[in-house]
Amino acid sequence: MIRLLSTDFDGTLVSHEKNPCVVPELFTALRELREAGVVWAVNTGRTLWHAEEGLRNEFRFPIEPDYLLVEERDIYRRTRSGGWDPVGDWNRRAARDTEELFTLAAPLLAEVLRFQERFDGVQAIYDRGHFIGSVTKTNADMDELCRFLGQIRERLPMFNFQRNTIYVRFCHHAYSKGTALSELARHLDLAPEAIFAAGDHFNDLPMLDGIHARHVACPGNSCDEVKQLVRDAGGYIAKGIASAGVVESLRHFGAWPVVKR
Ligand SMILES: [Mg+2]
Known part of the structure; x- marks a missing residue:
């Protein structure tokens, strides 16, 4: 069962070409998954400030992730007051x-x-x-x-x-989206089998090899190298662009819609 989502931001959650930039279904999926106890991390090359800016002002996300992994390296946890605290001494x-x-x-x-x-x-x-x-x-x-x-x-x-x-x-070399994701998984005590990761470009390759997250996916707009790695890792290559592809992938892995037990 998937307990942690690690999603890239630009080109994966948001499209800079499509209108809307984010399909509303993504927000519904993320909200329902979080209500079901799934942890959501945005894993991006953006700086902390730029990632916040993207979520709040540039693309107006109605919800915020539990964790921000920024600059393909640093890990921050959202505080109750909406700030961001570093996780451990990573x-x-x-x-x-x-x-x-x-x-x-x-x-x-x-x-x-x-x-x-x-x-x-x-x-x-x-x-x-x-x-x-x-x-x-x-x-x-x-x-x-x-x-x-x-x-x-x-x-x-x-x-x-x-x-x-x-x-x-x-x-x-020790720091990438992949190693940062594994550190977060260690912090949350989660195995790769409980982790979903999605990304579209070269800097996402380290988290899409099937080692850090067992359920890997990429949207239809991903570069060929990403598609190949996801294919090799037994993951899912969506047809949809950016957020539509992420929603499609969550359905593929049976993570969403959430099945009430
Ligand atoms: Mg990207």
Whole structure:
């Protein structure tokens, strides 16, 4: 029985192209599942502030998740007053490990900066003095940048990166949507058999391999790599776009409509 939902946000719960951006049935499903005791976590590459902004103002969700997993790393629990508290010392450990990574990866990141000068309109993203990622103008440029990042990774196995369309963020290899989800599952004392995960893009791959969550799905708009992994993991590839695909997947796994016992 599914007890925890781990859903990506952009492209999975919300569509930036469709109208409506979210099908009303998704809100009904999430509300009923939560009333039945199912825990809902949004697992996103967005920052905490940006995720809150997306839920409350950008897409006006009438309900909020129990947990926010942000930047493919940090875990926050919603408080009674609507704030967000870190869960255990995971975020602190992640921050420490990430700081160490940026120190050790400094020479490699200098190479990345030089490499990406070939791309027209590329932008380096900085946070707290670190070069933490990039955004390119085209997917083709990001394909090439990620091939380069894959090569330099071999020289520092601790170095990894999370891609989402034309964005890439550098990270410590121990932290991803998958490991954050497993940490949340450990905190909630849930096995992978009790977990549903859905996502649409590269940065969702680590939580869709069938290891962290046994019930994996992707909406019809997902990239081919995601569809392939979900297929390999015995999951469900929905036809519906974004939220319509998530609702379709919840039906597929028999999680919703909730069967009253
Ligand atoms: Mg997405």
